[in-house]
Amino acid sequence: MKIKCYECGREHRDAAYRCECGGLLEISHDFVGLDPERLKRTFHERLSERMTPYASGVWRYKELIHPELPEREIVTKYEGNTGLYPAEPIRRSLGIRQLWLKAQSENPSGSFKDNGMTVALSHGRSIGYRRFSCTSTGNTSASLAMYAALAECESVVLVPNEKVSANKVVQTLAYGARMIRFDGTYDDGIRFFEQHGGGLDLYICNSLNPFRIEGQKSIVYELAQSMNWKLPDWIVIPGGALSNVTALGKGLQDLLQLGLIERMPKVALVQAEGASPFHKMMAAAGETLIPERSPATVASAMNIGNPPSWRKARDFLRESGGVTCTVTDEEIIEAKRLIDGCGIGCEPASASTVASLRKLIAEGTIDKDETVACILTGNLLKDTDILSMYEQGDESSFDFASLIGL
Structure with missing residues (x-):
């Protein structure tokens, strides 16, 4: 498994996010030697797992996602396995x-963010980080805060003051994140972390993180x-x-x-x-x-x-x-x-x-x-x-006895 620049192909160290050329990084796998029928059998057998990392709908496919990560470093809530x-x-x-x-x-x-966050946070912890960060319109911050709390680590999130669901904000805070509200957009938060995240010893878990x-x-x-x-x-x-x-x-x-x-x-x-x-x-x-x-x-x-x-x-x-x-x-x-x-x-x-x-x-x-x-x-x-759209505003009274015939 290698970390390479998507634009120029240059290899990079573990904690980098962008190349000097400005391109995002991505993980490159060598799947040589993996037998598809054996993989199918392995993935099917893991459907019966309980209380192990392979009970996760993400880590079930560990060979294709992060084969080198030691099992002891996996932080999972058995994510995936969705309907x-x-x-x-x-x-x-x-x-x-x-x-x-x-x-x-x-x-x-x-949200779907859990599928990626379990891998990003597990990897970050495996290379020594204990403080994790993101900027978010809500779902990413809630996911990050949940996994960081599960791993007994710290989470620091930037959240715009406007156009963000209050429910997602409250969920993030409930998991113990340190939240910093700011005037600006998601994109402004991304720029801040790209410029200053490394100096703050924060492992960035936004989508620019290849894991x-x-x-x-x-x-x-x-x-x-x-x-x-x-x-x-x-x-x-x-x-x-x-x-x-x-x-x-x-x-x-x-x-x-x-x-x-x-x-x-x-x-x-x-x-x-x-x-x-x-x-x-x-x-x-x-x-x-x-x-x-x-x-x-x-x-x-x-x-x-x-x-x-x-x-x-x-x-x-x-x-x-x-x-x-x-x-x-x-x-x-x-x-x-x-x-x-x-x-x-x-x-x-x-x-x-x-x-x-x-x-x-x-x-x-x-x-x-x-x-x-x-x-x-x-x-x-x-x-x-948005669920207020379902409120009918009909406050007329009725006789409970009339419900018997429903």
């Missing part, structure tokens, strides 16, 4: 052949295993910092290289209209992302104007034939109603996947005879302000 649901009412309304919702919202801290990406690959590994190693025609995923689509792409390339899957599915990346710098670049066939200084969307987890992983996401989508699209806040809320009404539930950012699916089918990008999996990234209770 895959058919969501028949939505499938019927769309008229599509098959639809699944992968509920990463069922992770211990309530975060390694952990998040497990989402598509688990999806493939759940589907008997036959992935759907399309995977739809939300995009904020773009670590999710970057990890998804890296995981899919691993599976194809190892022969665990036979073909590469297409990927659709969705952004909210009010925070869509990546989609605008892709739609214009541009080569450079133009940051948005004041992103604004009801989907707070997507409220990012300068996503760090845009180059990796751009290259993967272009090489694999993937697409991007945007949806309005109104379309997100309507899709959220559908998902919540199926008994699954999600935060607004997750609902963007179903919202975009309707649009992609209508324009003919996705055929109704194709199969689709949508990744739900955050829990229903992550953003309860």
